[in-house]
Amino acid sequence: MxxxxxxxxxxxxxxxxxxxxxxxxxxxxxxxxxxxxxxxxxxxxxxxxxxxxxxxxxxxxxxxxxxxxxxxxxxxxxxxxxxxxxxxxxxxxxxxxxxxxxxxxxxxxxxxxxxxxxxxxxxxxxxxxxxxxxxxDRYYSKLEAEDMPGGPGAPSGQAEIALWVHDTGEAYKVSVYRWDGEKLVSASPEATRYYFKRVVRYYEDLVKEYPDYTFYKTYLEDARKKANARQANAGKSLRL
Structure with a gap:
């Protein structure tokens, strides 16, 4: 063909x-x-x-x-x-x-x-x-599938799935999954951090568009934490 x-x-x-x-x-x-x-x-x-x-x-x-x-x-x-x-x-x-x-x-x-x-x-x-x-029994509002960096940072050839579950307004609870051979499980920390940089940009745009809607700022803060989890944990270790 x-x-x-x-x-x-x-x-x-x-x-x-x-x-x-x-x-x-x-x-x-x-x-x-x-x-x-x-x-x-x-x-x-x-x-x-x-x-x-x-x-x-x-x-x-x-x-x-x-x-x-x-x-x-x-x-x-x-x-x-x-x-x-x-x-x-x-x-x-x-x-x-x-x-x-x-x-x-x-x-x-x-x-x-x-x-x-x-x-x-x-x-x-x-x-x-x-x-x-x-x-x-896996419900969602929006999805994306992509081979995300994981482990040493390079794509593995196996794609992760990001599920956006509607919460309120234009806000969503976002989770990233991978297939472990039997079921969907949480994706690697590397893949999660990679994807949540995209989620951060989404909420940054919402905060700019709706500056008086403070709950979007809460979602943005949570997304930033997940996008920078390694850096935050490293900082805690240094303080200890």
Whole structure:
């Protein structure tokens, strides 16, 4: 198929899926996108590590959402290799990142369950087929996935997940996680410090925009502590 930009791949896959989805199925779209610019809930990426991309698509059928994963055969036809019931009423996120193993893509889906809430779903290829990694109880409002510096400071090839959980106003409680082989656990201190520098910038902008909202200053102070945890601990050690 050759290299194509993601937008072009999504457009190509969307057209190809017209004949591949079950009769009566309707393509789902990413929540928040609208009009002619709305984004189909389709992603094209290699999930099983064979060097060829799969098509992952969310569709609506009989009033419920489902996600199907399609694998390309040697004759260039497509076959469904996995299908899972959706966990919400809309799709807020559909991305891939190497969450479970370095260099191997995991499918991340955000299923909307409220106006500002989604439940995180991770789907991973295994020798026994595709499986869900989470029980469906990890809620968030916004997410980012990135291979963050950890340990000696260099990226590991395995991505961390930052979950933003709405608290009040435009403030969020932010946590950074990594996959330990069985579950999501807190990311390394290095990765946490790295990411919270971004959180600091977010709250600095809010404090500038809303100088009278003192609670944003509290969130900013907390983010600064987490972004500079090592320096703070080192200072305490010196004072001792």
């Amino acid at each position: 050759g290299y194509r930009p993601m937008a072009e791949l999504r457009s190509w896959a969307t057209m190809a899926l017209t004949s591949l989805l079950p009769a009566g199925a309707e393509m789902a779209y990413i929540a928040g996108s609208s009009g002619q610019g709305r984004t189909p809930a389709v992603i094209v990426a290699d999930l099983d590590g064979d060097g060829f991309p799969e098509i992952s698509v969310v569709y609506r059928m009989h009033g419920e959402l489902r996600i199907a994963i399609l694998h390309r055969n040697q004759d260039h036809s497509w076959r469904q290799v996995a299908n899972f019931k959706g966990l919400g009423c809309e799709v807020t996120d559909l991305i891939v990142a190497p969450i479970a193993a370095p260099g191997k893509n995991t499918l991340l889906i955000g299923w909307q369950i409220g106006s500002i809430w989604s439940v995180l779903d991770l789907i991973e290829w295994t020798p026994g087929g595709y499986k869900r990694l989470l029980p469906g």
